[in-house]
Amino acid sequence: MAVQSKDLPQQINSVLDSIHSKKSSSARPLPAVALVGFIAIVVGRYLSNKQAKEKKAAAASKASASTSATQDKGILKGRVQAPKKSIKYTSEATIERNRKYFPPSKVASAGSSASSVKSSVKVGVNKEFFRQIEAIFKILIPKLRCKESFILVLHTTFLVLRTYLSVVVARLDGAIVKDLIAGNGKGFIRGLGYWFAIALPATYTNSMIRYLQSKLSIAFRTRLTRYVHDLYLNDQITYYKALNLDDRIEGVDQYITTDIAKFCDSLAGLYSNLGKPLLDTIIFNYQLMRSIGVSGMGGLFVSYVVTAFLLRMVTPAFGKLAAVEAKLEGDFRSAHTRLITNAEEIAFYNGAELEHSILTKTYKRLIRHINSIYKIRIAYNMFEDFIIKYCWSAVGLTLCALPVFFPALGGVDSAKNVSSGDQAVGARTKGFITSKRLMMSLADAGGRMMYSYKEMSELAGSTLRVYNLISVLHQLHADNYEPASAEGSDDSKGERYTLDDIRGIIGYGYEGIKFVNVPIVTPSPGNSNGGEELVRDLSVDIKPGDHMLVTGPNGVGKTGFARVISGLWPVFRGQIQRPAPKDIFYIPQRAYLSIGSLRDQVIYPHSHADMIKAGRTDEELMTILKHVHLAYIPDREGGWDTVKEWKDVFSGGEKQRMNLARLFYHKPKFAILDECTSAVSSDVEGLMYNHAKDIGITLITISHRPALFKYHLHLLKFTGDHGHWEFSTIGTAEERQSLEKEMASLQAKLDEVEQLKERHAEIQKELEVGLNAGPQDGVKVQKRGLF
Numbered sequence: 008m009a010v011q012s013k014d015l016p017q018q019i020n021s022v023l024d025s026i027h028s029k030k031s032s033s034a035r036p037l038p039a040v041a042l043v044g045f046i047a048i049v050v051g052r053y054l055s056n057k058q059a060k061e062k063k064a065a066a067a068s069k070a071s072a073s074t075s076a077t078q079d080k081g082i083l084k085g086r087v088q089a090p091k092k093s094i095k096y097t098s099e100a101t102i103e104r105n106r107k108y109f110p111p112s113k114v115a116s117a118g119s120s121a122s123s124v125k126s127s128v129k130v131g132v133n134k135e136f137f138r139q140i141e142a143i144f145k146i147l148i149p150k151l152r153c154k155e156s157f158i159l160v161l162h163t164t165f166l167v168l169r170t171y172l173s174v175v176v177a178r179l180d181g182a183i184v185k186d187l188i189a190g191n192g193k194g195f196i197r198g199l200g201y202w203f204a205i206a207l208p209a210t211y212t213n214s215m216i217r218y219l220q221s222k223l224s225i226a227f228r229t230r231l232t233r234y235v236h237d238l239y240l241n242d243q244i245t246y247y248k249a250l251n252l253d254d255r256i257e258g259v260d261q262y263i264t265t266d267i268a269k270f271c272d273s274l275a276g277l278y279s280n281l282g283k284p285l286l287d288t289i290i291f292n293y294q295l296m297r298s299i300g301v302s303g304m305g306g307l308f309v310s311y312v313v314t315a316f317l318l319r320m321v322t323p324a325f326g327k328l329a330a331v332e333a334k335l336e337g338d339f340r341s342a343h344t345r346l347i348t349n350a351e352e353i354a355f356y357n358g359a360e361l362e363h364s365i366l367t368k369t370y371k372r373l374i375r376h377i378n379s380i381y382k383i384r385i386a387y388n389m390f391e392d393f394i395i396k397y398c399w400s401a402v403g404l405t406l407c408a409l410p411v412f413f414p415a416l417g418g419v420d421s422a423k424n425v426s427s428g429d430q431a432v433g434a435r436t437k438g439f440i441t442s443k444r445l446m447m448s449l450a451d452a453g454g455r456m457m458y459s460y461k462e463m464s465e466l467a468g469s470t471l472r473v474y475n476l477i478s479v480l481h482q483l484h485a486d487n488y489e490p491a492s493a494e495g496s497d498d499s500k501g502e503r504y505t506l507d508d509i510r511g512i513i514g515y516g517y518e519g520i521k522f523v524n525v526p527i528v529t530p531s532p533g534n535s536n537g538g539e540e541l542v543r544d545l546s547v548d549i550k551p552g553d554h555m556l557v558t559g560p561n562g563v564g565k566t567g568f569a570r571v572i573s574g575l576w577p578v579f580r581g582q583i584q585r586p587a588p589k590d591i592f593y594i595p596q597r598a599y600l601s602i603g604s605l606r607d608q609v610i611y612p613h614s615h616a617d618m619i620k621a622g623r624t625d626e627e628l629m630t631i632l633k634h635v636h637l638a639y640i641p642d643r644e645g646g647w648d649t650v651k652e653w654k655d656v657f658s659g660g661e662k663q664r665m666n667l668a669r670l671f672y673h674k675p676k677f678a679i680l681d682e683c684t685s686a687v688s689s690d691v692e693g694l695m696y697n698h699a700k701d702i703g704i705t706l707i708t709i710s711h712r713p714a715l716f717k718y719h720l721h722l723l724k725f726t727g728d729h730g731h732w733e734f735s736t737i738g739t740a741e742e743r744q745s746l747e748k749e750m751a752s753l754q755a756k757l758d759e760v761e762q763l764k765e766r767h768a769e770i771q772k773e774l775e776v777g778l779n780a781g782p783q784d785g786v787k788v789q790k791r792g793l794f
């Protein structure tokens with residue numbers, strides 16, 4: 008500890024002085040060993056504590072896993088079991104506070120198809136880059152006392168230690184060579200002993216640096232990923248807005264999975280790649296000054312400045328190249344994702360050849376870009392190597408030689424070494440070896456600093472992508488969409504519905520669903536003319552029990568109507584009053600089946616824990632499945648806990664019925680059914696509609712099928728003619744009752760028809776038997792008639 012509390016140069020000197028003491032001509036790196044030993048113990052304890060905790064946690068999870076054998080289903084397991092530890096999400100207040108640090112980037116993004124920011128700021132190591140890094144750091148290290156800052160401090164300690172050990176090694180090297188030249192066998196052997204003694208802490212330090220760098224990277228990644236997830240998946244449906252209402256970030260998955268990881272790796276790497284050489288440069292320069300003097304240092308400094316200037320001049324725009332590469336990687340990945348999602352449809356169409364050519368084209372675009380980066384790098388790497396490896400060595404050797412040829416130019420240490428005869432040769436040799444080693448380390452440090460500049464340029468590219476992601480998500484979270492450019496707007500087109508001019512109001516807490524002069528408009532991100540008005544000034548008031556059918560031609564805006572109610576599409580004008588979100592349930596055209604167990608399919612979006620909390624049971628789920636005629640599924644699939652890729656297991660009709668089971672489980676006040684029974688047989692469809700009504704759900708059905716009229720009281724018809732719509736009543740309750748009676752009597756008659764058909768078949772059979780009994784007679788009759 009005493010060693011740690013001294014200031015570093017002083018500490019180094021005391022160690023070096025002890026190496027140089029007259030009593031022993033060799034080095035004594037014991038303080039270094041002690042210091043590393045101390046840190047090793049601290050770190051060792053930290054790591055073993057962590058490992059013990061992890062082991063304990065693993066043992067606990069193993070124990071709980073063994074209680075539920077069916078839950079052991081790979082990555083899907085987590086959904087089946089209720090989480091043990093509640094996950095802490097980023098609070099709204101933190102998101103609000105951070106929003107101001109993430110205004111739109113001033114750099115035109117290479118990852119987005121459109122950017123509203125017209126800017127001359129380029130991707131690179133500039134003021135904007137440092138501002139973006141600073142903003143991201145607010146998420147990475149939210150407070151002084153956190154895990155990340157602890158790792159940073161530990162990492163920094165090891166970096167300092169490595170530099171310190173390098174200086175000790177340089178001095179030790181000089182001392183050993185001196186003993187060798189002086190023929191001091193004992194001193195030489197002792198020196199070698201110290202050499203090995205220092206190797207142990209030195210190698211430990213090196214591996215700890217690598218370990219802590221990886222730890223830092225993963226800690227950063229965890230922070231960023233969790234923050235982005237909290238921002239992306241929340242009540243504000245930011246994920247939907249990012250995908251459908253805004254096109255500033257394309258391929259969000261690539262941003263979250265790859266770009267964040269890349270950014271964190273580069274950032275953690277840069278800290279040690281830049282921090283260590285920076286520290287080395289300061290300490291080695293100080294040490295060198297002692298042997299090569301102030302003039303030598305001046306020369307060294309000039310060579311630094313010239314090198315930095317030259318390299319900056321020839322460095323290509325690595326930041327921009329990296330950002331483009333990330334975008335192309337994203338395109339390639341999403342082309343594959345599309346294929347996976349639509350494999351069956353593509354296979355039915357025999358579309359492999361076309362899809363193959365799309366994948367090849369996307370891959371070629373990516374590889375062409377990567378190849379061009381490699382080509383650009385050839386010339387740059389040549390220049391860099393030439394300057395750093397060769398020019399710097401030549402400058403270094405010259406500077407080391409200065410005190411030898413011109414002792415007056417030497418530093419403090421070289422002045423001490425001036426004497427005559429063998430002693431002078433020994434001292435000069437030692438001085439030269441020490442300086443050369445320091446110079447080599449310095450060249451290495453300088454080289455790494457220069458390389459770091461290239462890394463920093465690349466980091467600027469991934470920083471821009473990560474910053475843009477967080478910035479856009481923040482804006483969408485606050486309903487700030489991409490501003491529409493005024494260029495190319497056509498005023499003759501009437502009212503412009505742009506996403507930066509949303510004036511409608513949506514209120515919660517109303518018993519029904521009420522529209523007052525609300526247009527249904529397709530969102531059109533960035534379009535100067537705004538979106539297309541599908542339905543003009545819609546005004547309807549749907550009260551509980553007012554089952555309504557919404558109909559109209561394709562593409563007229565029927566699903567748009569549901570999207571506006573659900574808050575997916577903006578309410579551009581007018582006013583909507585509606586119940587709380589939990590009271591409206593939407594079942595889409597395309598049945599959705601989630602990752603998880605069979606039970607999860609029925610209770611979605613509840614988790615098993617929510618279900619238990621709500622006091623619901625598996626028996627209840629079974630009753631629900633009976634209502635949708637899927638009671639055979641739990642037995643067939645091996646029980647409620649079975650985990651499968653359900654979208655591949657169920658047929659089209661089963662998928663739709665499973666989605667209706669969800670409706671019966673949640674029992675909302677209103678249900679919007681968007682063609683969600685098209686694959687269900689009509690008898691079962693009728694039973695399900697009636698059951699929904701029996702349990703008090705008001706139905707808003709979107710459909711073209713007249714067969715569904717009978718389940719509704721009102722009809723909302725979108726004609727598609729300049730946003731025209733009609734609202735009418737299908738029938739009063741009495742009228743509908745009499746209709747239903749008529750339907751029942753018709754059904755009874757139809758059942759009778761079945762009986763009559765059966766009787767008809769019987770008679771026919773009897774007749775056939777009669778004919779078969781005397782075929783010859785028939786033949787005879789024929790023959791008789793002929794002859």
Ligand SMILES: Nc1ncnc2c1ncn2[C@@H]1O[C@H](COP(=O)(O)OP(=O)(O)OP(=O)(O)O)[C@@H](O)[C@H]1O
Binds near residue numbers: 529541563564
């Ligand atoms: N995210 C979107 N951005 C822009 N336009 C969209 C978007 N989604 C749908 N549209 C367009 O809005 C129009 C209405 O779509 P909607 O899905 O409401 O039609 P629909 O009446 O339900 O048709 P269908 O009977 O075929 O299901 C269509 O022309 C469609 O292309």
